Each structure stands twice: as C-alpha cells, then as structure tokens.
Amino acid sequence: MPVPAAELDFLRLSYRSDLRVLFMRWDRVVTPAEHRAGYQAALAFAHPHQATHWLIDLRIRGLAEAEDFAWVLTDFRAALHRALPGLEFRMAYLVTPYQQALIESRLSAQETVFRTFIEEQSAYQWLGVPLPEAR
Numbered sequence: 001m002p003v004p005a006a007e008l009d010f011l012r013l014s015y016r017s018d019l020r021v022l023f024m025r026w027d028r029v030v031t032p033a034e035h036r037a038g039y040q041a042a043l044a045f046a047h048p049h050q051a052t053h054w055l056i057d058l059r060i061r062g063l064a065e066a067e068d069f070a071w072v073l074t075d076f077r078a079a080l081h082r083a084l085p086g087l088e089f090r091m092a093y094l095v096t097p098y099q100q101a102l103i104e105s106r107l108s109a110q111e112t113v114f115r116t117f118i119e120e121q122s123a124y125q126w127l128g129v130p131l132p133e134a135r
Helices: 032-049 066-083 097-106 120-127
Strands: 005-007 011-016 021-026 053-057 090-094 114-117
Touching: 011 032, 021 032, 032 066, 053 120, 066 097, 090 120, 097 114, 114 120
Parallel strands: 021 053, 053 090, 090 114
Antiparallel strands: 005 011, 011 021
16 A cells, blocks of 8 residues: 655655554755645644644754744644644654753653654654654
C-alpha cells in the first residue's frame, strides 16, 4: 500500500498508517509565513487520516522565532482541536541538542502535547509506536 505524501518546496509530509504517525520533515530554513503555511498544510494533510501523532523533524529547518513558536502552542493547537475534536495529540519534535535546550525553555513543565527528542527511537516510543516497527 503506498504511503500518502505531500510536498512543498520546504516541507515533506507523509503518513504511515501502519505506525499511525504523520511525518513532517522540513527541508530548509523557512520564513515566518512559510512556517505557518507548513503547519497549516500539515493539518490539512492530517485531517483525512485523523492523524494525531506527529514526528516533526526540525534539524534542518532550525528554530522558529519565539512568536512563531508561541503561535504553534496557542493558535495552531486550537486549530488542531477544532479540526480533529475530542482526540488526543502528541507532537514529537526531532531536534539537535542546542534546539532541544531552547525549545524546552519555551515549553511549560505541564506540557503534554509537544515534546523534544534527539533520537528518533525515543520519539517513536513516546508516540506509542512499537520500536521494531518504527524502522
């Protein structure tokens, strides 16, 4: 069965139904407008699959500006809940150690939706993917 996918010039999206994970892989540094457009495209892509567990690879893209990150935590989170009501979300950010320290400083200690990971295996585990299948 083919893996559903979509591509922008700065972002690749795919959904693995066997893992129930949407993959969001940024291909370059983006502008604030592209940052928001990428998340909105991912939400539109996620909707038909009812995808609530995402692996977001930020290693190439780098960090968003503080206000763009705040937009993800507030406006985008609200859009997720409107688009897929009543579902539990998990967004695993795959990052570098430097990115992890900065993102963690921006997240509240009570955050349950967004987490950062340096290793993909740890991200899969938090997303609930059985490790042998995550390869």
